[in-house]
Amino acid sequence: MQRGRPEQFVSSVTKPDDFNAFWDQVQAELDDISLEPAMRHVPERSTAEVDVYEIHYTSLHSLRIAGWYCTPKPDYPVSPYPGLAILPGYVSEPTLPKSWAKLGYAAVGVAPRGKLRSNGQYNPGYPGLLVDRIVDEQTYGYRGFYADALRAIDFMFTRPEIDPSRIGVHGGSQGGALSLVTAALRPDVVRCGALAAPYLTGFMDAAALTHSYPYEEMNEYFRTYPERIDQVRKVVSYFDCLNFAPKITAPLLIYVGLADDICPPETAFNLRERLTCDVTFRAHAGCGHEAGVYWELPKVEAFLADHLRPAAPARLMTDGLEEVS
């Protein structure tokens, strides 16, 4: 199958005039809601090096949001630690970031609304989240979902063992999108981001380029409600990472697969064009949505360490991995 060169793909995404006002309003709503952070130690998941906590905090619409929080044991090494938000993919449950804690980070694995343990009041289902009330930017599911990710950054700010000047974000796919959103809306806090195959980037273009879920949810929706395409185009423009891109100041590492059927690489190239921050961008031939993680993981680890400077006793996650040949 032949396809155009992704770096030449012209995005159809435009930015609403009131984009910043929209997100200022979300922030104003969040400012009126007490975070009410809570932590419960989980001894059965803790190890000799890492303490594991189940956390909860309050987000938009007063929903209680869950997550995992992993810290090095107090003497492994000593605090303060850099903070790292691990943001989840679309269908995966939030990771329990013990391996990052073992590297010296205080790491939060976020479970935004709809994920298990955060789905008591909001549960659009999967498939379902991507198009949940997609007809109105004020009711679209991702309005609260993005807010929940922002609140995870705010949670880290409440922790005395975290150095607030060393907070980073990391994730792939939807986690990549949330990394971009949190970096854009917390520009004074997020110091760096490492992300793979960013989702929620060029929504409409991506849906037109693929039959794979989750974007296929939009194609299904348009087959059912073809008259709503323009309405949806307007709504998703408030949530499109292409429109968050110019607000990001933190350095980013981005890696993508050039044969990614889930998040088409064209949209990642469009993202790169719109970013004005320092970006390291690598595209892996023959790779799909895994985006070359086999080679990238050690580079992610090095990138985050360069910017966040954990006092790690040992490298963990590079065993058996090879460099790109």
Add this chain to the structure above:
Amino acid sequence: MSADLAQEIDQWWERLDDDLCPLEATPEFEHDALRSHDLFDTYRVRMTSLDRYIIAAWLSVPKGDGPFPAAMYTPTYMSVVNPAPYEFRIRAITMNVISRGQRGADRPYAAAFPGHLTVGIDDPDRYIFRGVVADTIRAWEVLRNHPQVDTDRMAMIGTDLALLVNARRADAKAVHVTGSFWYRMKEIAAGTEAYPFEEINDHLRMWPNQEEAVARTLAHFDPQYQAERITARVLLNRDQASPTGNDAWFAPLASRLATGPTFLDMTHRGQTDYDAMDAWLSNELGMPAYPRSWTPQDLGAWSV
């Protein structure tokens, strides 16, 4: 493995069948217009499984009269189950099993992730995955009985859970095992801190006195001890650089498979590997391959 344990495992599987078979599946097929397409229809399926637990599945049927080749995707270790990839749904009947605990089959039991893997793990009769295996067998039976399925062209795709199903229901022509899960699981867990296998380590840190019981339970699910019963042609993903994916790792399983496995050597370029898998499975099922990769992939300085 001792002769006593081998006998215990054989009897355990026989009892599972004895408990499952008397229960009628009584599947219900609800057409899902939103997830259907010009080229295929999609159904949400509900059916009765072991312990009268109601499980579910996504079923996709190409437009037309059939019979069609069919593929079942065995449950992954996730809460979410999506319909099969588009490229498969336009060529074959596909079923994606939603086993107990997963979204769509999470009443009364909602699985926790992490946590699901160790529920009742100290006793093979109480272990949650006794039910999950039965759910997968039950879904396979429902798929096999679908009137538009060509029963001579059926396959499974998934972890080595698919091998366990084939050991009990011999109708699959081909099985693509995407990765080791049940095969030598305790050894995998011992060599990693990554979830979900870390759940085993968490459990044994908390209850170290269960070490032997856990090993005994996991042996019931290890496909190497069911290998002589496996009749399908098997494709295994191989990575000679990985201690849990090289020839030595697979030797105990491969040597016992009646047909001998075919190996797919991983390039770690996911779409390239997917297309190789699709070519193998399409050939086994007698349908045209449908590669997902496209050109160009070499973008000069842009690509690595």
